[in-house]
Amino acid sequence: MNKNRSSKSARPLTLRDVSEAAGVSEMTVSRVMRNSGDVSESTRNRVLEASKSLGYVPNRIAGGLASQRVNLVAVIVPSLGNLVFPEVLSGIAEVLESTPLQPVFGVTNYEPEREEAVLYEMLSWRPSGVIIAGLEHTEISRTLLRDAETPIIEIMDADGEPVDSMVGISHRRAGRQMAAAIIEAGYRRIGFLGTKMPLDHRARKRFEGFTEAMAKAGLEVMDQEFYEGGSSLLKGREMTEAILKRAPDLDFLYYSNDMIGAGGLLHCLDNGIDVPGRVGLAGFNGLDLLDGLPRKLATMDACRAEIGREAARLVSKSVGQESSGGERIVLRPKLQLGETLKRRPSAWADQT
């Protein structure tokens, strides 16, 4: 029965081949392949068997063209190097696994023009949905998104207006909350360490929220240190050393992400700097990674996997639906004080 076409045949198999082998019309084979009911059990089995023994793989290009429907979901993220995005992708993949939808990933390297190109490319496949990181896009990208006749889910950020739907957290609020916690714990001489990337809007918004809450308390960020590229753990060490050398009287360091925060923590411990007594530390993201460090770093969960899952749910909900859209899901990150952000002795706390 098994024809074992193990040599690469000249012509790829088509529905017609299966239909001839099974002795039914192409239409019937098509129905079986798509599980579109109304096929008798016996015919169905015959077709399935023929298809399997021939090694037939349907051609979705043709199928998509005929049906004007495609089971792809475009997912566009800035980077894969940043731990955060693989986690979002996992969340998306997890939810789509139980649907006929398939994620297709594109990476922009934080470059707006690259985002345009990737988006254009993906839209040319007429996906059933687009999940894209961030709310900031070029004029062209926004037009592409608006005109795409498919649900658009902007993720990770909730500070701004989405083209269609959005799922994310407010990074401004996250920054404010962290500032409040730090001030409340009695720290006053606060430094900031972060990425230089002017295009990482979420890091920027956290910083803005942070300084805003500081200002409200009559405080200012006393010193800053920025970096780009490279191992973040090592960078965290180096930056921490640099900023503490320049401004030895800082009593708190706020890092724009957990990796550099962890590096800072290791630097302090290695150099006998008391954490959180002498300096307090906090990062951002809530990476699992932190669980193994000598001290648990204060951080804030960015709800990465959950954002991915929610976005995927929105897309899968909307397949088949005429319109809908316009949903806004704002998740609330949880503040985790860990062991590096603790109320300080009041003696310290009260000296401005």
Place this chain on the structure above:
Amino acid sequence: MNKNRSSKSARPLTLRDVSEAAGVSEMTVSRVMRNSGDVSESTRNRVLEASKSLGYVPNRIAGGLASQRVNLVAVIVPSLGNLVFPEVLSGIAEVLESTPLQPVFGVTNYEPEREEAVLYEMLSWRPSGVIIAGLEHTEISRTLLRDAETPIIEIMDADGEPVDSMVGISHRRAGRQMAAAIIEAGYRRIGFLGTKMPLDHRARKRFEGFTEAMAKAGLEVMDQEFYEGGSSLLKGREMTEAILKRAPDLDFLYYSNDMIGAGGLLHCLDNGIDVPGRVGLAGFNGLDLLDGLPRKLATMDACRAEIGREAARLVSKSVGQESSGGERIVLRPKLQLGETLKRRPSAWADQT
């Protein structure tokens, strides 16, 4: 000139719309959109302008069907949670960026049946190439790969027979090399800590190579500890504590990856265990992460990004080519002794 179709129109734009707007045939528009030469500069500009002002996005589904060619490259990996795979994907994306090819990722969760499903799904898009992790696949998957009329690149592993081409390292050799280095440094009472996953063939092969080289030196792994899931840094700590409690006389711990190795290192340092004097440590992967740790962990670079780049190069090289294929690129991981694998005082080394 700009028609600003910002409202979602009922019918998506087609070549015909652009051809009417520009006053040329659909064929000419098609040529412009594909840069397929033989169009006068003036016509070209007219078409480009019309296309842009209408907001036309080509339909690759139709294009792919007509041309029997598709610019997608299927990339199938077991997981995104493991640091290693995003790095491979980055390498692939990096190389494909400068080509017309687009990566499409699929995740199998280390499940062979899931791999079959993902592969089938991807092949139904008739990609210009398939890059898939590992050399071990189900019978069905192998048949799918063999019959696919597109280059297949199996990556990450070089211990076995590829269906078509392969790019990877020999994990057996990596295990042997590490064992040799450990023995050469004078360690004798060696423990192994690794993942439980029976389907992680590469980890398994490293272990096999490791024990093989040990056996050749008349040694055996004295104790083992396995884990699954969870934060690997923390797991590394826990496992290390457990194994040292059970077998306090071990003088070396070989970890199946750097994350648990790093956890082990932190555990030892926290508990005043001299590394590498009392116990030596080694991991696998060569993660950048290690650069920031208190001591540089001995490890071996798995050539992750390079594997991705080479695989992408093979695919892009083969587009348009009639056949070819069958390439075997075996990379040589570099052993990095770091600061946790050092020659021990001969007094120790010579007491079996």
Place this chain on the structure above:
DNA sequence: TTGAAAGCGCTAACAA
């Protein structure tokens, strides 16, 4: 439950 006809939007091949 099954089949026949038409056509999805584009491109290959050829003609002008």
Place this chain on the structure above:
DNA sequence: TTGTTAGCGCTTTCAA
């Protein structure tokens, strides 16, 4: 340099 014609392999729609 530009245009015409005939499909690509499916699915939709309608008929049997």
